[in-house]
Amino acid sequence: MREALFIKKNKDRWLKNQQEPPGSPDDLARSFTQLVDDLAYAKTFYPTSKTTGYLNKQASDMYLSIYQNRKEESGRLSYFWKYELPLVIRKHHKTILFALIVFVTFFLLAFFIAARDHEIANSFFGDNYVQKTMENIADGNPFGIYETGNPVLSWLGIMINNIRVAFLFFISGIFCGIPTMYKLAETGAMVGVFDQLFASKGFGLQFWMVVFVHGTLEITAIILAGAAGFILGKSFLFPGTRKRMEAFRDGARDGVKIMIGILPAFIIAAFFEGLFTRLYNNVSWFTTFLTTASVLFVIWYFIIYPIQLARKDRLIIKEGVKGHA
Template structure:
């Protein structure tokens, strides 16, 4: 059967299952079985098609719904972070990868722009911040700016600011994700200019160890938050087999799930910045350990685990 005919024949049923899944467990199981049969057919004849990816995602959703409707009580909080959020991330890992690459590219753009133009750092970071940092460097305390203020108030303030920024990136997705990408790119450029300021003074290595104590979590979460805006824009521009408005709603739902999942990450990152980064002169081994633990968490939970979970559910769906 040609792919177009296969889609035409089943599209109405797929849309009904996607938009109005049955609350009845038996009917849900029947829907799941039908999706698995369609998925098996699509993988055999159209292995690289969008319809195959769509059916794979829908089958995973139905499997998870059946799992959550078992007789045993399931903690919703645990289920969200163990299944819902990782599967949502798995559906959009290409978007996350693209956002990460863009951020890194413009970080280097900011770094080398600052190297080429001495005024660039001040334009990006502001005179007050640069003057304060230069005074701290002269006094032998280059990262003294992290030691100002009350740790607790600093933690709360940074956390609220970063969460609000994440929700702004998400909201900007309604403009096809363009503003979300723009703001993320500007953040990358600012970080690049920031790093050059310290590299030019001979504090490059210490700068990375200090900033990435909290930055590994914070910057990763910022990139992922920007990706939620892109997800919304992508859902509208490329709805696939769904109606455009339905695809937009699904993209918004996925985006808000990811944003909610990032809140604990922002909380921990702000805590580290408020309570730990101020002791940046701690032994290098301790700084590196914190950095590596943060990196392992980000890569493990937001990259490796979602892919493995999706693959395991797909295998389970085939067996079922």
């Protein structure tokens, strides 16, 4: 069947599903089964077509609708962390990858530029901070800056500041994502300059093992906040086959879910920075364990698990429809 005929034959039903979602469980199950069949057909015969993308989006929305209405024994929060957030993450993996590329690109640029121009560190962190760090390095305690201040007050102050910055990343996405890109690039550059500050003195490896006790979760959350801002801007600029405001509303909803999802990461990262990073001299095995565990968690929860969940999508949905009916 030609694609034009396929669209003509089913367009009214697709539009009805989108504009007037089925109300009863039986209608929902029937509509979803038909939609899955249409999607399978489109993937087989028109794999790169916009029609396939449209059907995939509609099927995903209906899937979420089914699961949002299910009664989960473990409660709404459990469902959010176990299913809803990972599926939103998977849905926007390409945008998150773009945010990661922006961050890493400017991290590397700043790292190598700072190797040639040491004054850059002063412009980023201020003369006093750099001087104190150099003194700590000379004294054989390069990361002594993390040992200062009250642990609890440091935790609260860092947490509040990071959450504030992250929401600026997200909200500024409304301006076509340009301010978000600037802020994300600036943060990547700042980390690159900070890394070079220690690498130039022979503490490059220690930088990763100490700073990333808290930095793994913190930087991951910052990148995700940047991605949420890009999602917000992209949904308005490129609505696809949907109305612009409808696409913008969906993008805003997904962005908010991501922002809610990264709040615990900021809280835990600030807790680690305030209380545990300072222990790198006394119990280095523990800080190394925290860094390793954080890296493994980020890889699993934000990359592997969402992909696994999406691969099981069709089977899970069919079971969900049966249970819902």
